[in-house]
Amino acid sequence: xxxxxxxxxxxxxxxxxxxxxxxxxxxxxxxxxxxxxxxxxxxxxxxxxxxxxxxxxxxxxxxxxxxxxxxxxxxxxxxxxxxxxxxxxxxxxxxxxxxxxxxxxxxxxxxxxxxxxxxxxxxxxxxxxxxxxxxxxxxxxxxxxxxxxxxxxxxxxxxxxxxxxxxxxxxxxxxxxxxxxxxxxxxxxxxxxxxxxxxxxxxxxxxxxxxxxxxxxxxxxxxxxxxxxxxxxxxxxxxxxxxxxxxxxxxxxxxxxxxxxxxxxxxxxxxxxxxxxxxxxxxxxxxxxxxxxxxxxxxxxxxxxxxxxxxxxxxxxxxxxxxxxxxxxxxxxxxxxxxxxxxxxxxxxxxxxxxxxxxxxxxxxxxxxxxxxxxxxxxxxxxxxxxxxxxxxxxxxx
Ligand SMILES: [Zn+2]
Numbered sequence: 001x002x003x004x005x006x007x008x009x010x011x012x013x014x015x016x017x018x019x020x021x022x023x024x025x026x027x028x029x030x031x032x033x034x035x036x037x038x039x040x041x042x043x044x045x046x047x048x049x050x051x052x053x054x055x056x057x058x059x060x061x062x063x064x065x066x067x068x069x070x071x072x073x074x075x076x077x078x079x080x081x082x083x084x085x086x087x088x089x090x091x092x093x094x095x096x097x098x099x100x101x102x103x104x105x106x107x108x109x110x111x112x113x114x115x116x117x118x119x120x121x122x123x124x125x126x127x128x129x130x131x132x133x134x135x136x137x138x139x140x141x142x143x144x145x146x147x148x149x150x151x152x153x154x155x156x157x158x159x160x161x162x163x164x165x166x167x168x169x170x171x172x173x174x175x176x177x178x179x180x181x182x183x184x185x186x187x188x189x190x191x192x193x194x195x196x197x198x199x200x201x202x203x204x205x206x207x208x209x210x211x212x213x214x215x216x217x218x219x220x221x222x223x224x225x226x227x228x229x230x231x232x233x234x235x236x237x238x239x240x241x242x243x244x245x246x247x248x249x250x251x252x253x254x255x256x257x258x259x260x261x262x263x264x265x266x267x268x269x270x271x272x273x274x275x276x277x278x279x280x281x282x283x284x285x286x287x288x289x290x291x292x293x294x295x296x297x298x299x300x301x302x303x304x305x306x307x308x309x310x311x312x313x314x315x316x317x318x319x320x321x322x323x324x325x326x327x328x329x330x331x332x333x334x335x336x337x338x339x340x341x342x343x344x345x346x347x348x349x350x351x352x353x354x355x356x357x358x359x360x361x362x363x364x365x366x367x368x369x370x371x372x373x374x375x376x377x378x379x380x381x382x383x384x385x386x387x388x389x390x391x392x393x394x395x396x397x398x
Contacts, residue, residue, distance in 0.1 A: 017031050017082060018077065026068070039203065044056055046085040048072070049081065101211055109142055109146070116130045125234055159191055218239075298339070313341055321339050322349045325349045340392045
């Protein structure tokens with residue numbers, strides 16, 4: 001039984017080892033270069049003794065267990081060959097090291113910073129920062145710029161075991177407080193991964209030995225998984241390259257639509273949004289002006305000794321007409337103001353000085369034509385009338 005040799009020797013992809021235990025499809029070796037799932041890094045894939053490895057884990061005794069896809073053809077004491085899947089391990093090493101580089105970038109732009117955990121999936125990586133700094137769009141852009149710059153700068157990545165006491169004394173070393181608190185006795189050692197001049201973290205994963213191996217890094221977005229935590233997701237490798245192409249395609253599309261280039265895109269989009277807002281408010285003003293002038297042209301009729309203004313409007317909804325009708329009632333020398341709205345289901349709006357109750361007028365109309373509605377003596381409205389607006393108007397007029 002032993003720890004995985006993968007963190008110490010992450011470039012080893014094939015090895016021979018002796019079987020120490022077989023339990024169904026689960027095999028334990030005297031030593032292994034397979035990485036067991038842990039610390040946010042997924043288990044290696046690969047082949048052991050000719051059989052696919054489905055999962056690699058550390059059991060309760062601390063032994064690395066290889067769970068195979070089918071029964072192994074080996075017994076205790078046999079020598080077997082293990083082959084670690086190169087593509088997936090390489091991806092994990094690059095993605096994992098990128099998370100350290102990202103954390104190092106966070107050190108440079110956040111006021112206060114703690115390590116809140118990380119996780120690698122086949123498509124993306126997330127890092128949780130403990131910080132009170134608001135990670136806005138500009139901060140994301142700066143993180144991505146600093147990370148890719150640190151990759152380009154080709155910084156050496158190294159790892160060493162030091163005592164926990166020494167690690168605690170070195171303030172620059174980031175600990176994953178959630179998973180590692182209470183795990184270490186002060187007499188134990190801890191593995192510290194250093195990126196030259198950039199980042200230092202207690203970590204048991206597999207890493208590349210030079211940041212330049214990471215390749216392009218693309219920040220995908222941010223979220224807030226909990227109080228005081230900011231989660232930043234990013235991609236490396238092919239998914240980073242694809243994402244970059246997709247973002248660029250969108251930017252070109254937007255620039256074409258706005259008749260500008262990428263450099264002028266932000267300014268042009270902001271200008272377009274402001275112009276649209278201004279036009280919308282002009283449109284609202286013009287519509288209410290049109291509605292007011294329609295209502296001003298309503299026919300005046302005498303009914304039961306009161307003066308009524310009645311008419312049909314189209315192109316406006318009941319609420320717009322209602323507001324305009326109240327305004328017209330207040331401004332005109334009439335007792336009752338009735339507007340019938342032309343639409344798929346005609347509506348009626350009644351504003352009254354109170355001498356003829358608006359609610360009763362609406363009730364008469366809905367009794368005659370169906371639909372529903374109601375209101376008080378000063379204002380009422382009804383909708384869903386089962387007759388054309390002209391017919392409703394004729395009924396009200398007479
Ligand atoms: Zn690490």
